[in-house]
Amino acid sequence: MKKSVLRKYAVLIATKGINVQKGQEVVINADLDQPEFIKILTEECYKAGAGKVTVEWSYQSLAKIHYRYRSLKTLAKVEEWEKAKYQHAVDVLPCRIYIESEDPDGLKGINRRKMAYAQQKRYPVIKPYRDKIENRDQWCIAAVPGKKWAKKLFPDLSVNQAVEKLWEAILMTSRVDDDPVQAWKNHNEDLRNRCNWLNSLGIEKLHYSSSNGTDLTVGLIRQGRFCGGEETSLQGYTFNPNIPSEECFTSPARGQADGIVYATKPLSYEGQLIENFNIRFEGGKAVEWHAEKNVELLTKMLTMDEGAAYLGECALVPFDSPINNSGILFYNTLFDENAACHLAMGEGFADCIEGFEELGLEKCRELGVNDSMIHVDFMIGSRDLNITATCFDGRQVPVFVNGNWA
């Protein structure tokens, strides 16, 4: 990909993505796939005002080896210096950039039970730090091509051609055109208008139905609101947490989901695909699930902790979204979640509560925002998905008809 185009993409992430402020720290998490791009991104963060940029490299191929050879004890332990590093993040609130490029099948064969156990043991230690950072920092997830990811999407091309083709797909769906910063200003405005309309309705619950069997009712929180595109941190800085992003989303009311929902795309979770699955809810909780492939991984996911069986997000995305129209299944949630309406299991978003700045995290959870160590999106949008809102004033308002905005 041309360096001048990559530089535009880097500027987009630094300025509209995290919107780094003068003197702020930035931490970039990246795999080893595109170091040249990470170099450009580092430089653009500095040019945008960053006081210190740190790159934390990871290498997906090592994960399986670690989980194979390390003991549960060493995997579960959070060292004192790691705690000190989390405390640093609480004190300094660095902007975080997550650059994804992983092989969707990269963790195939990993010891899942060991992994889940270690994550569960580490989580209570990390959670207090995470809670103190949540909603206060600016962050952005974006993507670059990895070789294996590209070959999975375009198996008939050479590695170099596949990487180039994936670059094109990423940049197109991320609106990296002549002036991506202006494009994102316009796009953020569009999403804001959609959200304003939804919020003006005063929705009590959403009913999803589709010919695939989906028949689900999800209750919303009275003080909740739909968000989309640009967000604002508690420090008052705007940022775009996802590039790309096509969704208007909210945090549903914990305990209010009944019926069954069918996934319409495979779910890539921990480097593996869960395919053709459905989940039945009772009183908000997933009580029964089936999958044609990797059902045991779905079970692990839904039982990671108490909150993993409850919904954390309802997101509305037209079936005719640019990503869906690209015809590409990315095997990556950042993209695939923006191809269609989706739900998420696990952690909800406190900042979807009106006035969450004053209420605080605990109060938001009392109001119905779910709490969990996981947050996993899965796609439920289809060509004939209908979504009807029942409002607190009793009105029935069509929100989606035949997969698109009503």
Add this chain to the structure above:
Amino acid sequence: MKKSVLRKYAVLIATKGINVQKGQEVVINADLDQPEFIKILTEECYKAGAGKVTVEWSYQSLAKIHYRYRSLKTLAKVEEWEKAKYQHAVDVLPCRIYIESEDPDGLKGINRRKMAYAQQKRYPVIKPYRDKIENRDQWCIAAVPGKKWAKKLFPDLSVNQAVEKLWEAILMTSRVDDDPVQAWKNHNEDLRNRCNWLNSLGIEKLHYSSSNGTDLTVGLIRQGRFCGGEETSLQGYTFNPNIPSEECFTSPARGQADGIVYATKPLSYEGQLIENFNIRFEGGKAVEWHAEKNVELLTKMLTMDEGAAYLGECALVPFDSPINNSGILFYNTLFDENAACHLAMGEGFADCIEGFEELGLEKCRELGVNDSMIHVDFMIGSRDLNITATCFDGRQVPVFVNGNWA
């Protein structure tokens, strides 16, 4: 390079290099150049018994950007979590593997003054931790090809061919043959015999002379000893700190060096080359120096701190060493220092003092082991270098004649 050969090399580093013990932590420092090899090395460390292996990736290309954009203040600061990480290293004494692959010219154009200032500010904070680790841990420096490094050595080859050729040179000089572990057992025994002979002489001072103008006398420490190849940590574990290694070396007496010495190979320091230089010593201290290229970098090096102007090492390597005979100038000290006799400016080795385990670091320094934040080797071996020992009993013993062991 064939995977089976790389695996032998990895086994060599894990077992003879750091000689990792059951349950020990291992930290691998590596650039992004050869992730596949780092994966193999990680696995072989686990197979050899490591309880936890961490890879700390770095990317040389980022250094220039950081030093360009960051303030002196942020560059000089050691964060609390970094101190906690050093403390972890003091407590746990992880084995350290340093895998070198950097471009010898990779830091050309970097802001040297800023870099030196930051290093000088950080050093007093880090030093207490480093002193507590020194001589207690097992460590090993080895190399893998980087693309730019390979192209510098073999500019007429394609990148892939150059990388392959550099692999061959690294593996050949590192004795990675059919049974590299046995080859290193034999090699360590050879070096031990040489050192035993030197130590039996009771050398008071060494006189270096060569037709290139070198005429230098260096005093040794009475309690000093020559070491080479395998070392033993204070915990009692053997390890090979350098792969390859051809030298018998000792720590000279601080304050006892007089005369002039001419470098016989370029010195690659902080990613840049200092060429055709000489240093004149008086009372142990470098008092005058000249270089045809990068004299200001030499000045920076010799003035990093008080101890940087004093010698930290005298190493004896035959001119007909395998590395010198390969005809390759590696532009990397790990190799080039094993091509010829050399000296080092800066930090000396306390473990070159007889009984250093009981004496402790401070006492060793009182005896004449130099202290500095730097340790930089430079080559002085030549075809006609003669080294004559004056022993404490008054004998004159030829040690090197015409570049090789007498």
